Amino acid sequence: MNLRARTTLAILGPVLLCTGIFGTFAYVQVRESVLAAAVGELEAIADLRVRQVARLMSTYRGVTAAGAQALESRFAPDGSVTPEVTAYLEELLHLEEAISAAHVFDSTGTVLASTLPDFVGTVGNERMGPYGMPDSDVYTPWVRPFVFDEANPGRTAVLMPIVRDGRFLGTLGVRFQAAPLLIAIETGTFGDTGELLLATSDDDGNARFLTNVKQRAGAMGEILATAADVDVPMIRALNGENAVHVDDMRDYAGNEVIAVTRFIPDVEWGLVAGLDLAEALAPATRLRDVLILLATALATLSIVAGYYLGGRLTRASTLAGREAEARNRAERRFVHMLATSPTPVIAVDSSEGHAITLANREAQRLLKTDEEALAGHLLAELIHPEDHGLLYEHLEIAAKGGEGRTTRVDVRAHRVDGSSVDVELAFTPLEDESGPMMLASLIDLTHRKEAERALEERAQALARSNRELDRFAYVASHDLRAPLRGIDQLAGFIEEDAGHVLPEESKSDLALLRGRVSRLDQLLAGLLEYARVGRTESEPGEVDVAELMAEIADLYVPEGRFRVEVDGVLPTVFAPRTAVALCLRNLVMNSVKHHDRDEGVIRVSGTTRGRHAVIIIEDDGPGIPDAYATKAFELFQTLRPRDEVEGSGLGLPIVKKAAEAHGGEVRLLATEGRGARFELRWPRPGRHSSPRDAA
Amino acid sequence: MTALNGLDGRPTPSQDVTFLVVDDDQVDRRAFVRAMRRQGVPGRVVVARDGHEALQRLRGNEEQGIEAIERPFVVLLDLNMPRMGGLEFLERLRADPRLRRTIVFVLTTSDDPEDQAAAYDRNVAGYLLKTGASDDYEAAVRLLGQYVDVVRLPTEWEL
Numbered sequence: 001m002n003l004r005a006r007t008t009l010a011i012l013g014p015v016l017l018c019t020g021i022f023g024t025f026a027y028v029q030v031r032e033s034v035l036a037a038a039v040g041e042l043e044a045i046a047d048l049r050v051r052q053v054a055r056l057m058s059t060y061r062g063v064t065a066a067g068a069q070a071l072e073s074r075f076a077p078d079g080s081v082t083p084e085v086t087a088y089l090e091e092l093l094h095l096e097e098a099i100s101a102a103h104v105f106d107s108t109g110t111v112l113a114s115t116l117p118d119f120v121g122t123v124g125n126e127r128m129g130p131y132g133m134p135d136s137d138v139y140t141p142w143v144r145p146f147v148f149d150e151a152n153p154g155r156t157a158v159l160m161p162i163v164r165d166g167r168f169l170g171t172l173g174v175r176f177q178a179a180p181l182l183i184a185i186e187t188g189t190f191g192d193t194g195e196l197l198l199a200t201s202d203d204d205g206n207a208r209f210l211t212n213v214k215q216r217a218g219a220m221g222e223i224l225a226t227a228a229d230v231d232v233p234m235i236r237a238l239n240g241e242n243a244v245h246v247d248d249m250r251d252y253a254g255n256e257v258i259a260v261t262r263f264i265p266d267v268e269w270g271l272v273a274g275l276d277l278a279e280a281l282a283p284a285t286r287l288r289d290v291l292i293l294l295a296t297a298l299a300t301l302s303i304v305a306g307y308y309l310g311g312r313l314t315r316a317s318t319l320a321g322r323e324a325e326a327r328n329r330a331e332r333r334f335v336h337m338l339a340t341s342p343t344p345v346i347a348v349d350s351s352e353g354h355a356i357t358l359a360n361r362e363a364q365r366l367l368k369t370d371e372e373a374l375a376g377h378l379l380a381e382l383i384h385p386e387d388h389g390l391l392y393e394h395l396e397i398a399a400k401g402g403e404g405r406t407t408r409v410d411v412r413a414h415r416v417d418g419s420s421v422d423v424e425l426a427f428t429p430l431e432d433e434s435g436p437m438m439l440a441s442l443i444d445l446t447h448r449k450e451a452e453r454a455l456e457e458r459a460q461a462l463a464r465s466n467r468e469l470d471r472f473a474y475v476a477s478h479d480l481r482a483p484l485r486g487i488d489q490l491a492g493f494i495e496e497d498a499g500h501v502l503p504e505e506s507k508s509d510l511a512l513l514r515g516r517v518s519r520l521d522q523l524l525a526g527l528l529e530y531a532r533v534g535r536t537e538s539e540p541g542e543v544d545v546a547e548l549m550a551e552i553a554d555l556y557v558p559e560g561r562f563r564v565e566v567d568g569v570l571p572t573v574f575a576p577r578t579a580v581a582l583c584l585r586n587l588v589m590n591s592v593k594h595h596d597r598d599e600g601v602i603r604v605s606g607t608t609r610g611r612h613a614v615i616i617i618e619d620d621g622p623g624i625p626d627a628y629a630t631k632a633f634e635l636f637q638t639l640r641p642r643d644e645v646e647g648s649g650l651g652l653p654i655v656k657k658a659a660e661a662h663g664g665e666v667r668l669l670a671t672e673g674r675g676a677r678f679e680l681r682w683p684r685p686g687r688h689s690s691p692r693d694a695a
Numbered sequence: 696m697t698a699l700n701g702l703d704g705r706p707t708p709s710q711d712v713t714f715l716v717v718d719d720d721q722v723d724r725r726a727f728v729r730a731m732r733r734q735g736v737p738g739r740v741v742v743a744r745d746g747h748e749a750l751q752r753l754r755g756n757e758e759q760g761i762e763a764i765e766r767p768f769v770v771l772l773d774l775n776m777p778r779m780g781g782l783e784f785l786e787r788l789r790a791d792p793r794l795r796r797t798i799v800f801v802l803t804t805s806d807d808p809e810d811q812a813a814a815y816d817r818n819v820a821g822y823l824l825k826t827g828a829s830d831d832y833e834a835a836v837r838l839l840g841q842y843v844d845v846v847r848l849p850t851e852w853e854l
Contacts, residue, residue, distance in 0.1 A: 474807065
């Protein structure tokens, strides 16, 4: 049985039980009170009718008694009937409307006088003996019960002895029509099915209709029920039963009824007040219907609620189950991943000392221990005491950082065997059902530290070697220049001291000697300058090329012979001023030095290209053939013999080195025909950081 | 060790100054002396081949029979020398209470800004460059002649 059905039943059961108990209880209570009320009403009606009959009969008896008394004196002294008696009888007829006849009988029942001229016969009285025989001092009128008479339906008679001075004179019989009695009874019924039956028993003991309010069951005189039908209320009533019949009572038509039976002794009639059980119980039935409806509604509601709740519960339990399963699976996976992770990982709790709760295989291997030896120890016990400050500081940062943030710190970790190892601890806070915890992965820094040390050593060696090289180039050129100067000076001394005695040829040789010395000196000076490029320049800054160019033209370009023309606006560059100046000067001097005509023009223009400023310097000299474009920037390369042009062969290499040392570039652009065209490129001021020289 | 006094018979100036030329290059030393002679700068010239020898000359050494140089004097110092270079010589000089006020002119072929800065850090009176041209010395010596003529040199050690 699924959860939905179980839930439905769990709700439906109690609801139906409660409704049933309450409903039944209420129904029984209401039914009883409703029945009691109906019975009470029936009794009241029946009793009222009985009382009415008794009152009327009492009147009839009174009338008859009074008549008998009045007749005493009207008999002759010998007790014979006089005409006064007959006259009085006639008077009696007018006394009460209901009186239809009056007679006087003797003790044998012989009619002595009558208001009915042809009335004969006797009236038997098996219960009282001879008519009119007094059986006590007190005469009570005797009511002859209703005798069903086809000719005179519904009549009754009251008999009263006439007695004078203790002597029986005769019996007065007054015949009353039954109608007033019946009318009294017939008035007033109740309900749709309520009825009032009046019947009398015939000589065979059968119940014969006197009246029936609803006229359901035949006319007056018809047999209502035979004497054998002992369970019919009317038979019971005629048998003298004054009772209330509620259970299992059916009327003459077979309807289930409740009934109240009364026997009216004065007239020996039976009276039944009845009501269909269904009508009597109508209020209770309505309540029952309401209750059933309510119960049905509640049941329906229960089923719906049960179904819905069951569904919800099913889904909830299914979801909860799935979630729990997923969580379990995720947890198992997490633990497995952690345990088998190739990275050493330990987990610590959030207690003050951060006790170790887990250490995976790699962590155990790194720390040369097993999990049992680590369990319960504090994290700090693994770390070199001097690094505790760092450790706690970063643990705090990590805890504040929250999940997903990793905090790293390099510390020295103790191994169980007493050795130590450099590790990087990467803390990641986590939270699970058991509260906050911290994962710490350990990265063995041994190799990294070794590599760093090796790299550092190599960098230092390189720097040392660079310094030595610089020093070498510098010292070498200096030390080479010193003797050269000595030679020049000595030649000068000789010229000075003995010039006047030397032959002309020797003087010429001396001049040549000094010329060669000077050339060598220039070469060495160039070499020195080249060695120094990138070593001595100041910090980079914004350099106004136009201004610098003007300065250089002023200082290094022979006035009159050469003209420097600046086309447009020259850009500003970002580099050490001295380096830019060195480049511009060398390029300009290169143009001047190699020019082959008496007059020349050097054209300078600038533009910007991306993050670079480009300066073009071109002349109208002989130019450099394309084949030498690369060679021009190599050390000691000249295109013409030094006897023709005194060049060091170092100008362009110096430009190249100076430009490249500071993020710049120099190129020889192709030209058609004459003229050399150099493109100098420098970083522009702005976003980029200052390029530092490599030296 | 060469002491020249009143060269070419010119009149000895009121200040009889001694020039201590510290240079390992004999040609340079000669060039200096020749320039003095040509410019007519008076004064004695004492030479030392390196810083070590220069310190000995300044302090004197009785065992080796070396007398300390008479005051007033001016030192002309080359930087690149064997045994003890110019900068180290300056260090020792400035550290010696008896010599620390000595007037020193650097006369060198080194135009390295680092050398220049280091020399001035050690309180030299001037940094003169031998560029290689033969008239270098003429200018330097002319300046020195005027300098010792005009400037009052420290004479007594005030300890």
